[in-house]
Amino acid sequence: MYGLLTRLMALSPEGDAGRNALVRAVCADAMSLPPLPAQGEPDDDTVLAEFAEQFAVDVSGISAEQRAAFMSALGDKAFRMIGLIFVADFVPRVRSGLTSLGFAPVVEPVVWDRDTDPLDVLLNQFVPTVGALRALDPVTTEVVRLRGAVAHNCRLCKSLREGAALDAGGTESMYSDIEQYESSSLLSARHKAALRYVDALIWTPSAIDADVVAGVREHFSDAEAMELTLDVMRNAANKIAVSLGADAARVEEGTERYLLGLDGQPVYS
Template identity: 55%
Template structure:
């Protein structure tokens, strides 16, 4: 399936009260319209739901500030359901951001068919499988955006979410296209960089907007993306930010240890959207 079908599939994942709760909490935290829900949940109805709601709120505000105590409370409340529920948080947190981004750029309307409701709720699919085996590879198969810009966007997201794993990786195609540690070192101070192009800076501003202020994307930020990127590139840029933000799942659960203790490890994304290391 393509990205649009995979995104619609994520929105249609039912999940009961907990999914409805995290969709309400994440959207309310972001100040964005929530994803459709199968059942209405106005507030936590139990101690477990209160723990989930607290975690979901911090997941949306700044995932890097989730600590061991909060993680322990979530694991104690959910047990072996924890990973699946946190994956649902990722969907509830980032699909509304994608909607806001595409609307601000005035592109990709065909990816938002679910906005007015879900035709049929999916009660059987596993959220983790839908994300990691379906949606993320579908985004990785997109090829409108150049590899170097994609890598700069990925590394900016890694920095903003404090993902140690993501920071330890380097995409090989981007390195061959001009990527370097010197260039990547400019990402943290990209506004003043003399190495990064105006196009790169426009992309990085947009990354920051989706991560930190998705409900208030500066019109000038959106205009710079429209001016510097084709519609297809702008759509891919938006979905790249969401794909990279799947690192929030690992960061929130303290599972983002780097793959190497020193230096970085290279990887390549294959034509079918899979990540191959080494």
């Protein structure tokens, strides 16, 4: 997993080094975190900078006008650039989270990858690799996923329910408590510790409270804490769809059951 994070940091597609440097600087500044290393100087691109900043601060706040301007300005590079924005946005959060939990730092790249499609590394390699991890129990994994769905207002994510979590005791009553988890009598102390950490990575990654860290360390093993951190990033890939307005629910009413396969890919009935 550390190797995949380093690969994501190494992405600097041919012709986009300046844009990549820009979004890395903008996203880091929005989160008050150190930026990822970048190749060259940032471009001066107001449309891209504003889109990347809103993506990092609150992706659900991207307006139709911002989206249209971004798509028009980037043209056929728009989807690749959103992948780069996501890396600039979320890898610093993960680095901060791992550091706060006492894990070794993620190694920075020494060679730039100018050829690989960012979305291929992100969606076809990183996301399923994290999805295949099984240190966490399925109910905690689902509770964490649904907290991210609410935070980013992903309609698609909110319309889904993972089957293994349902079979292991996850209920709609429990899930409905996620938005007000501190007062819930259905969510366990372990769930609440995880959710505090999720919120910290999403909203205050530069200032993860010592009590939040202590809660994770009290309730989760090293393997579980690592998976929990990576799950927050995996789930946050929904920001890509939300930013494009492509997060429509799979069902008009209620929810749809799916299974997270052993390969980390969702399986729908």
